[in-house]
Amino acid sequence: MSNFKRPRKLQRGDRIxxxxxxxxxxxxxxxxxxxxxxxxxxxxxxxxVEFPTARMAPDRLAQNPKLRADDINAAFADESIAGIFVSIGGDDSARILPYLNTELILANPKLLLGYSDTTTLLSYLSSQGLVTFHGPTIMAGIAQIESFGDQYKAHLVRLLFSSGQTYEYAPYQAYAEGYPDWAIPENLGKVNVLTQNSGWDWLQKGEDKQGYFWGGCIEVLEFLKGTDFWPARSFFDDKFLLLETSEEVPTPDQVMRILRNYGLQTILDRIQGLVIGRPRGYSEEQKLALRQVVKQIVVDEYGRSDIPIILNFDIGHTDPQFIVPFGVKALISSANARVALVEPIFRKNEPEGNSNAF
Incomplete structure (x- = not known):
């Protein structure tokens, strides 16, 4: 089993x-x-369990990045807390990273769940050796849990509460892009129109590979490049690079330039596979252009004809999305169109919880 520090799995009644x-x-x-x-x-x-920043006004949060980091540090230090859920994303959580007590966090591993701007926390702490969890937030994903049927809830329960040895991902049957106006009470917990899911797009089959997922929101990762919070190049040698685009809808040309930067850093030479989330707000023409861009940069310019490349994966700014742990060994089998976790998510010797009682 990998050397990443694993949290314990959640159990019914846990304080989050x-x-x-x-x-x-x-x-x-x-x-x-x-x-x-x-x-x-x-x-x-x-x-x-709401920590001080939970309901804090946006202007006060913006002015006080240390307060936000203090909450993260305190949540990891608090022995009564089993996990940490983020309320929603944003655009400046990179500013809290200098205030994190990384030593304390690694000494008290807990389940940290979020996506979008939380990419800063997930990617950095993963690079330091903590298993982190890319997935829904309280306002965007958990509030809408009843809008997606049994498959979504079963996935959340399995990824948060189970001590199973492996897990097989399967595409959701339908998805939605965004939510109706949250200011209207009738819209609470609802999503925009559901669209039939065409499944994952295997742009390139490649060889079967094992590795560890790492990444997040492609625009947010740009905040970290060149800083002390960006991993060493060798970190990427055993990684599946997981990328998704935000509701700001970066153009395929912008994605092309970002991917080319990964190539110049030798990251594309090192990774074991590339997985890109279903883009939100893209037209069919933009989706086709994105597909062409990925092939141009990764395969044609950097010669990676050997790795699996998947687009339209169920992560990111459409719903429902998967929980994808960073730091748990995974398998991408092109021959069998499989994406699976192949080792336990949580630390060993945990008592079996109540994941079957939902």
Missing amino acids: AVVSPSWGGPNVFPAIYETGLEKMRAQLHLEP
């Missing part, structure tokens, strides 16, 4: 720290935030 390391969304849209907390209790049987 709720933090806002990015934008003060709960202060702006309290009703959808409250809906997310209610779904944590009713659907996942977890007890949210």
Whole structure:
């Protein structure tokens, strides 16, 4: 089993720290935030514990990056807290990284769940040796848990509560892009129109590979390049690079330039595979252009005809999305169109919880 520090799995009744390391969304849209907390209790049987930043006003959060880091540090230090869920994303959580107590965090591994701007925390702490969890936030994903049927809830329960030895990902049957206006009470917990999911797009089959997922929101990762919070190049030797685009809809040409930067860093030479999430807000023409861009940069310019490349993966800014742990060994089998976790997510010798009681 890999040497990443693993948290324990969650159990019914666990106390979960709720933090806002990015934008003060709960202060702006309290009703959808409250809906997310209610779904944590009713659907996942977890007890949210709001830390000081949880409902803090956006301007105060923006002015005080250390306060946000203090909440993260305190949540990891608190022995009564089993995990940490992020309220929502934003655009400046990179500013809290210098204030993290990394030594304390690694000494007290816990389940940290989020995506979008939380990419800064997930990617950095993963590079330091902690298993982190790329997945839904309270306001965007958990509040809408009842809109997606049994498959989504079963996935969340399996990835958060189970001590199983392996896990096989399967595409969701349908997906939605965004949510109706959160200011209207009738919209709480709902999503925009559901679209039939065409499944994953295997741009290139390549060889079967094993490795560890790492990455997140492609625009947010740009904040970290060239800083002390960006991994050494050798870190990427056994990684599946996982990328997704935000609701700001970066153009295929912008993605091309970002990917070319990964190539110049020798990262594309090193990775074991590339997985790109289903883009939000793209037209069919943009999706085709993105496909062409990925092939141009990764295969044609950098010669990686050997690795699996998957597009339209169920992560990121469309719903529902997978929980993908960073630091748990995974398999991508092109021959069998499989993506699977092939070792336990959580640390050994944990008592079996109540994941079957949902």
